[in-house]
Amino acid sequence: MNSIVLTHSFRFIILALLQVLVLSHINFLGYINPYLYILFILLFPLKNNRIIFLFLSFLLGLTIDMFLDSGGVHAAASVTIAYIRPFILKFSFGAVYDHQTMKFSNVEFGSKLTYITILTVVHHFVLFSLEIFNFYEIILILKNTLFSSIFTIILCILTTIIFNRRK
Amino acid sequence: MQQIINFIIRNKSFLFYLLLFSIAFVFTIQSHSYHKSKFINSANSLSGGIYSSVNNVNEYIHLRAQNELLQEENNQLRSVLFNQKDSLQTTFTDSTYSGISYKFSPAIVIKNSYSLSNNMLLLNKGKRDSIQQDFGVISSKGIVGIVDNTSKKYATVISILNTTSRISAQLKKSNHFGSLIWNGKSPHIVQLTEIQKIAPIQKGDTIITSGRSAIFPKNIPVGTVESYHLDASENYYTMQVRLFTDMTSLEHVYIIENKDVEEINALLNNPHE
Numbered sequence: 001m002n003s004i005v006l007t008h009s010f011r012f013i014i015l016a017l018l019q020v021l022v023l024s025h026i027n028f029l030g031y032i033n034p035y036l037y038i039l040f041i042l043l044f045p046l047k048n049n050r051i052i053f054l055f056l057s058f059l060l061g062l063t064i065d066m067f068l069d070s071g072g073v074h075a076a077a078s079v080t081i082a083y084i085r086p087f088i089l090k091f092s093f094g095a096v097y098d099h100q101t102m103k104f105s106n107v108e109f110g111s112k113l114t115y116i117t118i119l120t121v122v123h124h125f126v127l128f129s130l131e132i133f134n135f136y137e138i139i140l141i142l143k144n145t146l147f148s149s150i151f152t153i154i155l156c157i158l159t160t161i162i163f164n165r166r167k
Numbered sequence: 168m169q170q171i172i173n174f175i176i177r178n179k180s181f182l183f184y185l186l187l188f189s190i191a192f193v194f195t196i197q198s199h200s201y202h203k204s205k206f207i208n209s210a211n212s213l214s215g216g217i218y219s220s221v222n223n224v225n226e227y228i229h230l231r232a233q234n235e236l237l238q239e240e241n242n243q244l245r246s247v248l249f250n251q252k253d254s255l256q257t258t259f260t261d262s263t264y265s266g267i268s269y270k271f272s273p274a275i276v277i278k279n280s281y282s283l284s285n286n287m288l289l290l291n292k293g294k295r296d297s298i299q300q301d302f303g304v305i306s307s308k309g310i311v312g313i314v315d316n317t318s319k320k321y322a323t324v325i326s327i328l329n330t331t332s333r334i335s336a337q338l339k340k341s342n343h344f345g346s347l348i349w350n351g352k353s354p355h356i357v358q359l360t361e362i363q364k365i366a367p368i369q370k371g372d373t374i375i376t377s378g379r380s381a382i383f384p385k386n387i388p389v390g391t392v393e394s395y396h397l398d399a400s401e402n403y404y405t406m407q408v409r410l411f412t413d414m415t416s417l418e419h420v421y422i423i424e425n426k427d428v429e430e431i432n433a434l435l436n437n438p439h440e
């Protein structure tokens with residue numbers, strides 16, 4: 001139990017620092033940045049206290065907001081995907097998730113990709129809607145969501161593959 | 168009563184989600200209105216400290232380019248010093264610059280962003296160096312932004328690349344003035360709106376600050392006119408202005424304090440006294 005708490009606290013800090021010091025300054029083609037920190041929310045233990053999980057996601061988003069001076073957009077987006085995560089888990093993994101025997105390291109690649117994709121797109125859509133905050137710029141919001149999502153999904157998949165191999 | 172409590176217990180995670188989302192939403196709204204992001208900003212000892220220690224390393228990478236910029240500015244100042252007769256013709260000098268009503272203090276940008284729609288900078292000067300809200304920030308090339316929040320050692324700056332920023336600017340050759348805004352697209356182009364239709368404009372005209380806002384002195388260079396068109400009502404011009412300052416690589420900036428700002432504000436607020 002203690003080692004799980006320790007691993008996740010460590011992951012929280014590393015992902016937050018990596019995000020604010022490196023990934024938010026990539027600005028690929030001028031505006032495309034990956035938001036890898038959502039990996040903390042994606043890979044959070046399945047058996048959890050939902051209130052604590054929501055609160056931790058909020059805290060992670062707020063930390064990113066504090067560093068990037070973005071108000072509360074990351075907090076809002078993070079807490080949203082933390083809330084919808086159980087439904088998406090059920091949708092993408094189906095029966096495996098219902099039996100409570102699932103582990104992220106040994107699931108099918110296809111369902112894992114669906115899971116990561118849905119949550120990333122939702123997160124980025126909420127994020128950019130709140131950040132741009134102008135309905136007339138919907139094209140810009142969708143464009144940012146699409147390109148940043150691709151970048152984030154690729155990075156998430158690569159990171160999970162690399163860190164699984166090591167174990 | 169029992170039912171209400173049951174309802175709360177049954178939906179506690181949804182209600183908790185709503186609570187957290189609304190808190191985040193309030194912070195977001197505050198960040199979209201000018202000078203309101205009080206609680207969540209990077210001018211605190213944790214994020215400021217981390218950014219400044221990382222910046223200590225990053226500085227070395229840009230040392231050569233920044234040295235060249237500073238040398239260029241030195242050169243400009245030196246040429247003004249030795250040719251004082253011409254000083255009125257150069258862009259960078261005006262009596263207000265050397266006057267005692269404005270105090271300049273140098274600062275270093277420890278965090279810069281330009282890809283969001285509301286960009287903020289973080290400077291390594293704060294309350295300790297008597298920096299306060301609404302002080303102007305310029306680089307050696309031109310305008311940068313306005314100080315928003317300050318902590319003991321750090322200050323956040325609303326960059327001109329921020330959709331909430333509005334700065335008064337004018338044409339250099341005539342005194343027609345308008346407001347400088349940003350549409351969130353290119354970090355090199357800002358928009359100057361509300362310029363009267365009768366103003367004589369050509370591509371390549373220089374835009375400077377107008378000195379009407381008590382934040383910036385007059386004659387700080389902003390950029391050049393890239394293109395212009397009449398707005399929907401056909402009474403005002405909207406121009407695309409190419410900035411002199413490269414907002415994507417900022418390091419040494421100057422914070423401007425207007426010593427007369429209290430007097431000016433008192434006069435504006437109570438015109439009959």
